[in-house]
Structure formats: structure tokens, C-alpha cells
Amino acid sequence: xxxxxxxxxxxxxxxxxxxxxxxxxxxxxxxxxxxxxxxxxxxxxxxxxxxxxxxxxxxxxxxxxxxxxxxxxxxxxxxxxxxxxxxxxxxxxxxxxxxxxxxxxxxxxxxxxxxxxxxxxxxxxxxxxxxxxxxxxxxxxxxxxxxxxxxxxxxxxxxxxxxxxxxxxxxxxxxxxxxxxxxxxxxxxxxxxxxxxxxxxxxxxxxxxxxxxxxxxxxxxxxxxxxxxxxxxxxxxxxxxxxxxxxxxxxxxxx
Numbered sequence: 478x479x480x481x482x483x484x485x486x487x488x489x490x491x492x493x494x495x496x497x498x499x500x501x502x503x504x505x506x507x508x509x510x511x512x513x514x515x516x517x518x519x520x521x522x523x524x525x526x527x528x529x530x531x532x533x534x535x536x537x538x539x540x541x542x543x544x545x546x547x548x549x550x551x552x553x554x555x556x557x558x559x560x561x562x563x564x565x566x567x568x569x570x571x572x573x574x575x576x577x578x579x580x581x582x583x584x585x586x587x588x589x590x591x592x593x594x595x596x597x598x599x600x601x602x603x604x605x606x607x608x609x610x611x612x613x614x615x616x617x618x619x620x621x622x623x624x625x626x627x628x629x630x631x632x633x634x635x636x637x638x639x640x641x642x643x644x645x646x647x648x649x650x651x652x653x654x655x656x657x658x659x660x661x662x663x664x665x666x667x668x669x670x671x672x673x674x675x676x677x678x679x680x681x682x683x684x685x686x687x688x689x690x691x692x693x694x695x696x697x698x699x700x701x702x703x704x705x706x707x708x709x710x711x712x713x714x715x716x717x718x719x720x721x722x723x724x725x726x727x728x729x730x731x732x
Contacts, residue, residue, distance in 0.1 A: 479678050479679065479722060479723045479724065480723075480724050480725075480726050480730070480731055481678055481695060481696070481697065481698055481718075481723055481724075481725060481726070481731065482507050482508050482639070482696060482697035482698070482725065482726060482727060482728040482731045483505070483506045483507050483508070483697070483698050483700065483711075483714075483715060483725050484506060484507070484508040484509065484510055484538070484587070484620070484641070484697050484698070484699050484700075484728070485502055485506045485508075485509060485510065485699065485700050485701070485707070485711065486510045486512070486540055486587075486589070486699070486701060487499045487502060487503070487509045487510065487511055487512070487526055487530075488509075488511040488512045488517070488518045488522050488523055488525075488526035488527075488540075489512045489516075489517035489518055489522075489549075490517070490518070490522050491514075491517055491518055491519040491522055491546065492519060496517065497707055498707065498708050499526055499529060500529055501708045502700075502707055502708055502711055503529055503530055503533045503535050504533065504712075505708075505711045505712050505715045506535060506700070506711065507535065507536060507725050507726060507727045507728070508535065508536045508537070508538055508584065508585065508697065508727055508728045509526070509530045509535050509536070509537055509538065510538045510539070510540035510585075510587045510589075510620075511523060511526050511527060511530070511537060511538070511539065511540055511572055512540050512542070512589070513539055513540060513541045513542075513568030513569065513571055513572050514568065514571065515541060515542050515543060515544045515545070515546075515550065515564065515568055516542030516543060516544075516545055516546065516548075516549055516550025516551075516589050516590055517542075517546065517549060517550065520571075523571070523572060523575055524575050527572070527575045527576050527579060527581070528579055530581075531576075531579050531580070531581045535727075536584040536585075536727035536728060536729060537572075537576050537581060537583060537584055538583065538584050538585035538586055538587050538618075538620065538728075539568060539569040539572040539573065539583060539585075539586045539587075540586075540587055540588075540589050541564060541565050541568035541569055541586065541588060541589060541592070542568075542588065542589030542590050542591070542592050542593075543556070543564070543589075543590070543591055543592050544564065545591075548591075549590065550589050550590035550591060550592065551590045551591050551657065552591055553591050553595065554591065554592075558601065558602060558605040561592075561602060561605050561606060561609075562605050562606075562608070562609045565586075565588075565605075565606055565609035565610065566609050566612070566613060569583075569586055569609070569610065569613055570613065573613070573614075583614070583617060584617070584618060584727065584728055584729050585617060585618035585619065585620050585639065585728055585729075586610045586617055586618070586619055586620065587619075587620035587621070587641070588606055588621070588627070592606075593621070593622065593627075594622075594653070594654065596621070596625075596626065596627050596630075597621065597622040597625035597626055597627055597653060598625070598626055598653065599626060600626040600629065600630055603621070603625075603626045603627045603629070603630035603631070604630040604633065604634060606619075606627070606630075607619055607627070607630045607631040607633075607634040607636055608634050610631075610634075610636060611634050611635060611636055615635060615636065616637075617636065617637075618636070618637045618638065618639050618728055618729065618732060619631035619636045619637070619638050619639070620638075620639040620641050620697060620728070621638065621639070621640070621641060622640075622641060622652070622653070622654070623640035623641060623642050623652070623693045623694050623695060624640065624652050624692070624693060624694060625652065625653075628640060637732055638696075638732065639696040639697050639728050639731070639732050640693075640694040640695060640696045640697070641695075641696070641697050641698075641699055642674075642677050642683070642693055642694075642695040642697070642698055642699070643698070643699050644664075644670040644671070644673055644674040644677075644698050644699075644700065644714060645663060645664045645665070645670050645700065645701060645710070646662065646663060646664065647659075647661050647662050647663075647664060647685075647686045648683055648684075648685045648686065648691065648693075649685060649686060649687075650685040650686075650687050650689045650691060651691075652691055652693065655686050661686060663701075665706070665710075667710060667713045667714060667717070670710075670714060671713075671714060671717045671718060671721075674698055674714070674718060675718070675721055675723075677693055677695045677698075678695050678698075678718075678723060681693060681694055681695070696728065696731050696732050697728055697731070698714075700714060
């Protein structure tokens with residue numbers, strides 16, 4: 478039996494803007510990465526999403542990003558490591574308080590979007606983010622792109638790490654994610670996603686966008702909740718992977 482975590486980025490509505498169908502997606506994932514108000518989300522949405530996740534027994538992680546609501550945190554920002562540390566502590570601290578206020582315990586931290594992609598390649602930035610997490614709670618799990626600088630930095634800081642993979646995203650041959658600006662960066666065919674996920678889980682490998690095979694380790698599979706097909710896609714992916722002998726568990730029971 479193969480054990481894996483299934484995570485989704487949630488709580489990304491804010492103000493009058495509704496993004497995704499968090500309540501239904503929570504029926505199929507084992508861990509939720511909840512936006513902390515910088516790239517998406519707001520205090521009301523954060524609290525509501527935390528309550529739903531706890532009610533449904535889904536483990537909770539903080540999903541901090543750049544302060545960029547207009548760009549959904551997917552635009553690069555030239556910030557200092559001092560700023561990056563402060564942004565992490567501010568966002569994680571806010572979500573952690575909501576979680577503990579409802580009797581829960583924060584499980585992990587996963588940076589968002591452009592911050593995630595930057596830290597995957599920049600060891601010093603990754604170490605800054607990991608150190609901020611450690612200083613908040615050394616028992617938190619740091620989730621990052623599989624085999625990236627985030628994983629190496631978090632391990633060196635002394636954190637438990639989770640190698641994250643993407644069933645619905647294309648990879649470059651260096652293990653990084655293909656830019657969303659490029660055609661084919663996001664894969665919408667469930668059958669293809671299932672096939673890729675099985676190959677990653679069983680063989681620790683994935684085919685890059687140029688056709689080369691690259692090695693990749695998987696502790697958690699990410700599905701995206703910010704589109705109209707998120708519920709159906711997540712449900713189908715989980716069901717089909719279960720048929721292949723995959724067992725889903727919260728991240729803390731995988732790493």
C-alpha cells in the first residue's frame with residue numbers, strides 16, 4: 478500500500494470575490510493550505526476556512542505569499558530576506574491563532590506562488606523562510622517543491638520536510654514548474670494526471686515538458702482549488718488513485 482498526502486490551496490476568496498468551492502473540495506483532500514491574507518484571503522475567509530477544515534477533519538497548513546492581491550501572488554517581487562522573514566511570521570502567526578482558537582493544531586507551512594518558485598531556486602531565501610517557520614514552531618512541517626532548495630534549506634534548519642509534487646502541472650527538465658504563461662503548463666485531463674501521479678508515486682519519476690524523465694520524490698500531491706473544475710477533478714483523482722492502491726493520509730502521518 479502506498480501512502481500519500483493530498484493537499485489543496487484553499488481560502489483564496491476575499492471581500493466580495495469568491496474563488497473555488499472550498500467546502501466541497503475539503504471532502505476529498507487530507508491537508509489544506511489556507512491563504513493568509515497577502516496573496517488572497519482575508520480574516521473572515523481565513524476563519525471560515527479553518528472552521529470548515531477542522532469540522533471535516535482535514536489537517537491545516539499556512540499558505541503565506543507575497544503581499545500581492547492584484548497579482549494573486551504570482552508576480553515576482555524584489556524583497557529583502559528581512560522582509561521575507563517578517564511576511565512569513567506575520568501570516569503564519571495569524572492563521573495559527575485562528576487554528577488554535579478552534580482547538581486545532583497547525584500542521585505545516587507551504588509558501589505560495591511566486592514566493593514558492595523563487596525559494597525553490599534560491600537557497601538563501603529558502604533558508605530565511607524555513608528559519609521563520611522554525612522560530613514559530615520547530616515541529617511544523619515545511620512543504621516545498623520536491624528536491625528543490627526549499628527542501629535542502631528546511632532540512633538544514635532542522636525542520637521536517639514534505640516533498641510536494643503536482644499531478645496537474647508540467648515540469649521543466651531541472652525539476653522546476655513550467656511557467657503558467659507557457660502553453661501546456663497546466664494539465665486538465667484527469668487520466669493524464671492520474672498516470673503521471675502513479676508514475677511519480679511508484680517510480681519517483683515524471684516526464685518533463687521536453688520529454689526527458691526526471692527523478693522526483695513525493696510525500697504530497699497538490700491539486701488546485703482556484704478553478705471551476707476543482708471539485709470534480711479532485712474527486713476523480715482521489716478515486717482513481719485509490720483504485721491503483723494509493724492510500725491517502727494527512728501529511729503528519731506520511732513524513
